Amino acid sequence: MSTKITTVNPYNNETLKEYDLYSEKKIDSILKIADRRFLEWKKVSIKDRCRLLTNVAQILEDDKQEYAEQMTLEMGKPIIQSIAEIEKCATLCDFYSTNADDFLADELIETDADESFISYDPLGCILGVMPWNYPFWQVMRFAIPTMTAGNTVILKHASNVAGCSLMIEKLFEKAGYPKGCFQTILAGHDVIEKLLANDIIKAVSLTGSEKAGRTIAEIAGKNLKKCVLELGGNNACIVLDDADLDAHFETMFNARMQNSGQSCIAAKRFIVTDGIYNDFMKRFKAKTKSLKFEDPMKPSTDIGTLARKDLADILKKQVDASIKKGAKLIVGNTQHRAYFEPTILENVTPGMPVFDDETFGPVAAIIRASTTEEAFKLAMNTKFGLGTMVFTKDTEQAQKFIDDIQDGAYFVNELVKSDARLPFGGTKISGYGRELSKEGIHEFVNKKTVYIKK
Numbered sequence: 246m247s248t249k250i251t252t253v254n255p256y257n258n259e260t261l262k263e264y265d266l267y268s269e270k271k272i273d274s275i276l277k278i279a280d281r282r283f284l285e286w287k288k289v290s291i292k293d294r295c296r297l298l299t300n301v302a303q304i305l306e307d308d309k310q311e312y313a314e315q316m317t318l319e320m321g322k323p324i325i326q327s328i329a330e331i332e333k334c335a336t337l338c339d340f341y342s343t344n345a346d347d348f349l350a351d352e353l354i355e356t357d358a359d360e361s362f363i364s365y366d367p368l369g370c371i372l373g374v375m376p377w378n379y380p381f382w383q384v385m386r387f388a389i390p391t392m393t394a395g396n397t398v399i400l401k402h403a404s405n406v407a408g409c410s411l412m413i414e415k416l417f418e419k420a421g422y423p424k425g426c427f428q429t430i431l432a433g434h435d436v437i438e439k440l441l442a443n444d445i446i447k448a449v450s451l452t453g454s455e456k457a458g459r460t461i462a463e464i465a466g467k468n469l470k471k472c473v474l475e476l477g478g479n480n481a482c483i484v485l486d487d488a489d490l491d492a493h494f495e496t497m498f499n500a501r502m503q504n505s506g507q508s509c510i511a512a513k514r515f516i517v518t519d520g521i522y523n524d525f526m527k528r529f530k531a532k533t534k535s536l537k538f539e540d541p542m543k544p545s546t547d548i549g550t551l552a553r554k555d556l557a558d559i560l561k562k563q564v565d566a567s568i569k570k571g572a573k574l575i576v577g578n579t580q581h582r583a584y585f586e587p588t589i590l591e592n593v594t595p596g597m598p599v600f601d602d603e604t605f606g607p608v609a610a611i612i613r614a615s616t617t618e619e620a621f622k623l624a625m626n627t628k629f630g631l632g633t634m635v636f637t638k639d640t641e642q643a644q645k646f647i648d649d650i651q652d653g654a655y656f657v658n659e660l661v662k663s664d665a666r667l668p669f670g671g672t673k674i675s676g677y678g679r680e681l682s683k684e685g686i687h688e689f690v691n692k693k694t695v696y697i698k699k
Contacts, residue, residue: 250404252432255321255550255583256541258599260577264407267431272440275428279370279397279443282425287367287395291349294393300420301389302338305331310565312381312412312544319378319406321583322504322551323541334385340665345393349690360697365690367395369447374461376452377403377552378507378605385415386663387450387645390686391427392426399446400429405553409430437461441468446481448472448689452509455603455674473678473688475509475670477603478631480652480661481624482512485617486520486637487563493658497636498532500660502587505549506607509675510632510654510661513604514593516612516620526575526591529609533576533587548646550583551606557585560606562586567597567610595626603629621646630672632661653679 252261267275276375305312313327352363373387380402388398402410410429417427430436440446441464447473451461458476465472482500500512517525541549550558561580567590568574577588587607593600599610614620626635632654635643643657653671654661663669668684671675679685 250407252319252405252407253553254318254378255552255554255579256649258582261318262408262420264431265559266433272430272432272436273428275399275430276370276440276443276445278425279399279428283367283369283395283397286392286397286423288307288424289304289384289395290395291346291395294395295345295423298338298342298389299344301340301416303336304416304419305335306340308416309335312409312416315408316380316406316413317541317549319408320327320380321541321550323546323549324502325544325546330379330382334381337382337385337389337665337681341389341393343681345412345686348686349394351695357698358696358697360695364689364693364695365394366693368689368691370397370399370445371689372399372401372437372446372449373498374401374437374449374451374457375403378410378504380406381413383452384410385486386665386669386680386685387418387452387612388413388427390681391450391689392422393670394686394690396689397425398427398448399440401432401437401440402429404431404433412515419613438464441465441470442633446470450678450680450688451475458674463670470690473607473670474676475678475680476674476676478509478511478630478671478675479513479601479603479627479629480510480632480634481514481516481627483515483620483624483633483635484521484525485620485635485637485639486517486518487638488521488525489658490521490524494525494528494532496658496660498529499540500634502533502536502548503608505551505585506587507551507605509603510663512609512634512660514600514610514612514627516623518617518620522613529589529611530576533589533609536587537583538586548587549609551585552583552624553581556605557583559606560585560604563598563602563604564590564608567599570594570597572597573608575611595623599626615622617642621649625651626650628673629675631675632656632671634659634661 247640309331318328407661414429450473577586593610668679670679
């Protein structure tokens, strides 16, 4: 078994750095530090915890170029998008520094007691198992509310962004968080079961694949540990006849191609009604062909590589299998190492991998629908449940379908996106639990009933 992690730049396949995996002894020490720190950290006032968030936001702004470059080197994200990710993390800190005190305040409840209320108490040390596609944002949207609620955090990040994981640990130290509030471990997935079996770990949050989610849920269940699972998605983007393409086409396109298509909430399936189909396809083909692939460190780069070659290999198999089943290739489907050319497939139907499964890369599956009702029926023909987006001028009609959409999010005339002010999460095999907003900061607390009679 390897005792090293080697990070590789997916753009040029050059080795970036080699890291030693943490020993069992070192991980045990980290757990004990987190446990001891929790006993003190939970007593720190919420206002003081929020003041530290202000420090984090400032450091993110000051050092965003350095953090962005590390992201781009490790997983290939175009540098402009990496900078935007760091800026979004700073707004997350601002949101919780402003609102956490209210979110965590005791909630008074009138009963026959002299005093009764709900107290929101932290649980202890929480494990975060995070992915590589948004190396800072995914971690921060879990860690910021979790620590602000009074918990300590241990991060097990994806191995290919090991440098980012260590940077985040140093970021919190630089911001003034006491040692043990946030710690990174460099380890393989094999350590997760041992961590969840340890009494110090009270709960786990995973952002990852359906397969990873099932594994984590099974281990957490066996150990009676709470878990939040944010898993894969197969979001539909419904484009109705009256959609304003002049106003919203760029949003539709970015819903698929941003982050080189590597997003759980990306638009994977475009369901387009007859009346607007030809105009939509003309624009989509032209825009796809115009995307500029260069060194992701260049600000002019529109599309990057995928994060690893094996991810491009999987995407190629999904596209080829769909073509064999009758999908029509319009643009793309060439691969060079980790690069996968932006791709459009028409004549996509249920039963094809690009309709049924999550495609994690710049592949747009286009499905034609005759009516609005058929479009929504096709959108809901999925085992996933992260989000659906619809584009139409008739927003009143769009609202009539709210109850039909079983997903965690329904966006009208906007791409599905995470926003600190709104709860984020899925249904069905896209997971359960919520991140962000008031709901997110309440995921890892004990909602304790306090009842006092004099």
